[in-house]
Every structure is written in structure tokens, then in C-alpha cells.
Amino acid sequence: MKNQLVLVLDFGGQYNQLIARRVRECGVYCEVIRYTTPLKEIAARKPAGIIFTGGPNSVYDEKSPHISKEIFEMGIPILGICYGCQLMAYTLGGTVTTCTTSEYGKTETIYDKSSALFQNEELPAQAISWMSHTDYISQAPEGFTVTAHTENCPVAAMECPERKLYAVQFHPEVNHTQYGLTMLDGFLKKVCGCTGDWTMGNYAKTAIADIRKKVGDGRVLLALSGGVDSSVCAALLSRAVGKKLTCIFVDHGFLRKNEGDEVEAAFADKDINFIRVNAKAAFMEKLSGVSDPETKRKTIGEEFIRAFERESKKLGTVDFLAQGTIYPDVIESGTGDAAVIKSHHNVGGLPDYVDFKEIIEPLRLLFKDEV
Incomplete structure (x- = not known):
């Protein structure tokens, strides 16, 4: 039976608990761990997926939390959120730039419905997401496809399905993002292969x-x-x-x-x-x-x-x-x-x-x- 554990790597975001709670709402067991957790320890737990949290930092600041490129070579599906999205892009050779116009709050977002995150019939091609960033990805890494954008953010979501790597600039875990739970569920079920049958019952x-x-x-x-x-x-x-x-x-x-x-x-x-x-x-x-x-x-x-x-x-x-x-x-x-x-x-x-x-x-x- 496939391991149903998903690990949330905390990069200092205020929504780390909320992400874990939302994953459990999707019927998948989840724990929050430090981003400094050794990769060997992460691999030993054989997670079905990993989620990078957001955070208030800039990837260009040496004091900001970073992670080894090796984690992206482990074959484990990864979803980067906000800072986690930028960190994925930066680490894999993309370009992260300071915004000309920062985005904060409810933002009209255009989605590529072919993405595993956005394929659900209930989710429209355009909806509100919750943004909170002063940096943005101006160029996705090689091999990645841009799957969402806004007026001021050219890469609101990106993915490399072959490597099971996905990232969103916005916060799908908050209620302000329409269909956010549906997006998380898409990652957990379609990408990670989780069955979604974890409950508190037993x-x-x-x-x-x-x-x-x-x-x-x-x-x-x-x-x-x-x-x-x-x-x-x-x-x-x-x-x-x-x-x-x-x-x-x-x-x-x-x-x-x-x-x-x-x-x-x-x-x-x-x-x-x-x-x-x-x-x-x-x-x-x-x-x-x-x-x-x-x-x-x-x-x-x-x-x-x-x-x-x-x-x-x-x-x-x-x-x-x-x-x-x-x-x-x-x-x-x-x-x-x-x-x-x-x-x-x-x-x-x-x-x-x-x-x-x-x-x-x-x-x-x-x-x-x-x-």
C-alpha cells in the first residue's frame, strides 16, 4: 500500500498549520517539519508528497531559508506555495525578480485547465486567488510550463509534470482563494496518488x-x-x-x-x-x-x-x-x-x-x- 503521509516543510510562513490542516481535510495525513530536516530523514519516511510553505523572505537574501537542489531529484512530488514557489524556481535556474507592482489580497487569476491542479470541473478558467508577495517569478526554470498568471504576475503557477514538481505563487490554503481546497486535492490525489481515506475514526x-x-x-x-x-x-x-x-x-x-x-x-x-x-x-x-x-x-x-x-x-x-x-x-x-x-x-x-x-x-x- 502506498504511503499516505504528506510532509509540509516550514520555511517560516504564517500559514504552515493551515496548510497541514487543509491536507488532512482532504483525507490525507500530514505533518509539519523544519526545512532543515536532513534529506535522508525525509526519504526514510517515504512521503507521498512534500509541500513547501510560504514565508516573508526573499530568495536572494543569504540569510533566508534555502534547501538543497537534491530534494527535487528524489522523485517525490513537491508543491511549492508562495515563497516555496519562488524557492523552487530560483533553485532550479529560474529568475525571481522584485515586483514593479506588489500583489496583496484578492487577485483575478487565469488558470490553465490542463494542469492537474486545476482540472476539476467546478474550477473555472478564471477565479480569485489570494496573493501576498513583493518578489515574483519573471522566468520559469527550464522544463517548466506556466499554468496560471495574473495582470501583474506572469508566473502565478508553474509545473514540470515529468518531475512531479508543481508551484503556485498564491495561497490555496486560505478561504479567500476560490477553489483552493480543490487545487490541493488535485495535487494530493492526481499527483501524489493519495487515496484520501485517512480519518480520525481509528x-x-x-x-x-x-x-x-x-x-x-x-x-x-x-x-x-x-x-x-x-x-x-x-x-x-x-x-x-x-x-x-x-x-x-x-x-x-x-x-x-x-x-x-x-x-x-x-x-x-x-x-x-x-x-x-x-x-x-x-x-x-x-x-x-x-x-x-x-x-x-x-x-x-x-x-x-x-x-x-x-x-x-x-x-x-x-x-x-x-x-x-x-x-x-x-x-x-x-x-x-x-x-x-x-x-x-x-x-x-x-x-x-x-x-x-x-x-x-x-x-x-x-x-x-x-x-
């Missing part, structure tokens, strides 16, 4: 089996906040390991009115080991005089871990720490050249020393609605 079954195998006879300590992520994580862990799981709810004193009592009421009467730690005083002391938001997050993250360690020592040996980390937490905490939107306490706040064998994060690759 995820719980797989996750439970993986947890059970990893934990074995060990014991698990879950950081339970009472929110959706940690609660779903608790449900998966409970089904997987039963009473080997202990959920610790750290009430740090910053919750909504009566929320601590509501969390306790929701979990205390279930067939689950539940412990509430009233730690308001300890958190207040640690945060006294701290005003920087990042420092606060990391201070809270470390205090969470310390609270878990103190509680776990009362329980005896606990082998695994579980967390309800989800995919946006991981991505937003920074991937190479991408801007750090925020460090998440499940990702950026872990101290160097953690007294557990391993961290278990069964939701780490899921978006919020998938959780």
Missing part, C-alpha cells in the same frame, strides 16, 4: 494500543487541567492502562471562579485515580515580581513539573508523565525560522531534569478539532 484505537505497548507494567502520571485536551488524554490513558494511571490536578489559583471544584466533581466519581493539589501559595510565590509573559509561562511550566514530582514521590515509583500536548502547541513553540508565537507550558517550559522515564503525549499530532 485514531483512538491505534493510540490506545500504542500507549498500552509503551507503558507495559509501568505507571503513568497525567497532568490534568480539566480542559478538553488533558481530559481526552485522560480518557485514552484510562482505556489503555486503567488503574495504572493517576491523574493529578494542580489547582494553581488562577482558574475561573469555582472551576477547581467543577474539575474535581467531573473526575473524582469516575473509575480513575484522581488527586487534587491546592498549590496556589506556591505558584504565587514563584511568580511574585515576574511580569514578562514568556518568563511566566516557563515558570508555571517548571512549577507544574515540580508539583508532579512531589506528588509522584508520595505514590511511589511512577514511570511515565503524560500530557495533553496538541499539534498547535508544538508548532507555535517555534520550528526553526518560524516565529515563536508563544512557548506552551507542555512544550517550552519543561526543565532540563524530569524524574520520569519518558513523556507520553498521545494527542501531540492532532489539531484542536481533531481532539
Whole structure:
């Protein structure tokens, strides 16, 4: 069976998560990875396709993210978006030039309906795309065909089907681009050969089996906040390991009115080991005089871990720490050249020393609605 994985290489674009989410909407499993990921590692995962994200940089800036030409020789279908489109052109010998007239926003775009990206009957020969660029491709690389253009952008899309290389200057992942999801679907199904039958339906079954195998006879300590992520994580862990799981709810004193009592009421009467730690005083002391938001997050993250360690020592040996980390937490905490939107306490706040064998994060690759 053909691998149904598609990898999104992040070149610093603000829409990296959205691209991955749109690919999953097409029924294809997708992950975001750094553009600096070694090509051997990418090849080992045998992806059905690769997507280059956009980004705010210019390909002519030495400090901008670039990639080895070898990736285009791997035989893996590639779709370049915005900066990813320009990078493909530049790396393969095309010409990228500063725009006389920059394009930003909704733009009338003319499509070549013979392209695999634009063949869908619903997609007209002319429609609105969302542009955001100050450079543009003035000449496509040798062997490429121009498949879309606008009034000010002569190469709004290009392709070399023989090498399975495709690129669009606009953003098909945003709602402002008409039929954008249809274009992505065309790349995934017609070019990459994906079947589009990946769903969340069997995820719980797989996750439970993986947890059970990893934990074995060990014991698990879950950081339970009472929110959706940690609660779903608790449900998966409970089904997987039963009473080997202990959920610790750290009430740090910053919750909504009566929320601590509501969390306790929701979990205390279930067939689950539940412990509430009233730690308001300890958190207040640690945060006294701290005003920087990042420092606060990391201070809270470390205090969470310390609270878990103190509680776990009362329980005896606990082998695994579980967390309800989800995919946006991981991505937003920074991937190479991408801007750090925020460090998440499940990702950026872990101290160097953690007294557990391993961290278990069964939701780490899921978006919020998938959780």
C-alpha cells in the first residue's frame, strides 16, 4: 500500500498549520517539519508528497531559508506555495525578480485547465486567488510550463509534470482563494496518488494500543487541567492502562471562579485515580515580581513539573508523565525560522531534569478539532 503521509516543510510562513490542516481535510495525513530536516530523514519516511510553505523572505537574501537542489531529484512530488514557489524556481535556474507592482489580497487569476491542479470541473478558467508577495517569478526554470498568471504576475503557477514538481505563487490554503481546497486535492490525489481515506475514526484505537505497548507494567502520571485536551488524554490513558494511571490536578489559583471544584466533581466519581493539589501559595510565590509573559509561562511550566514530582514521590515509583500536548502547541513553540508565537507550558517550559522515564503525549499530532 502506498504511503499516505504528506510532509509540509516550514520555511517560516504564517500559514504552515493551515496548510497541514487543509491536507488532512482532504483525507490525507500530514505533518509539519523544519526545512532543515536532513534529506535522508525525509526519504526514510517515504512521503507521498512534500509541500513547501510560504514565508516573508526573499530568495536572494543569504540569510533566508534555502534547501538543497537534491530534494527535487528524489522523485517525490513537491508543491511549492508562495515563497516555496519562488524557492523552487530560483533553485532550479529560474529568475525571481522584485515586483514593479506588489500583489496583496484578492487577485483575478487565469488558470490553465490542463494542469492537474486545476482540472476539476467546478474550477473555472478564471477565479480569485489570494496573493501576498513583493518578489515574483519573471522566468520559469527550464522544463517548466506556466499554468496560471495574473495582470501583474506572469508566473502565478508553474509545473514540470515529468518531475512531479508543481508551484503556485498564491495561497490555496486560505478561504479567500476560490477553489483552493480543490487545487490541493488535485495535487494530493492526481499527483501524489493519495487515496484520501485517512480519518480520525481509528485514531483512538491505534493510540490506545500504542500507549498500552509503551507503558507495559509501568505507571503513568497525567497532568490534568480539566480542559478538553488533558481530559481526552485522560480518557485514552484510562482505556489503555486503567488503574495504572493517576491523574493529578494542580489547582494553581488562577482558574475561573469555582472551576477547581467543577474539575474535581467531573473526575473524582469516575473509575480513575484522581488527586487534587491546592498549590496556589506556591505558584504565587514563584511568580511574585515576574511580569514578562514568556518568563511566566516557563515558570508555571517548571512549577507544574515540580508539583508532579512531589506528588509522584508520595505514590511511589511512577514511570511515565503524560500530557495533553496538541499539534498547535508544538508548532507555535517555534520550528526553526518560524516565529515563536508563544512557548506552551507542555512544550517550552519543561526543565532540563524530569524524574520520569519518558513523556507520553498521545494527542501531540492532532489539531484542536481533531481532539
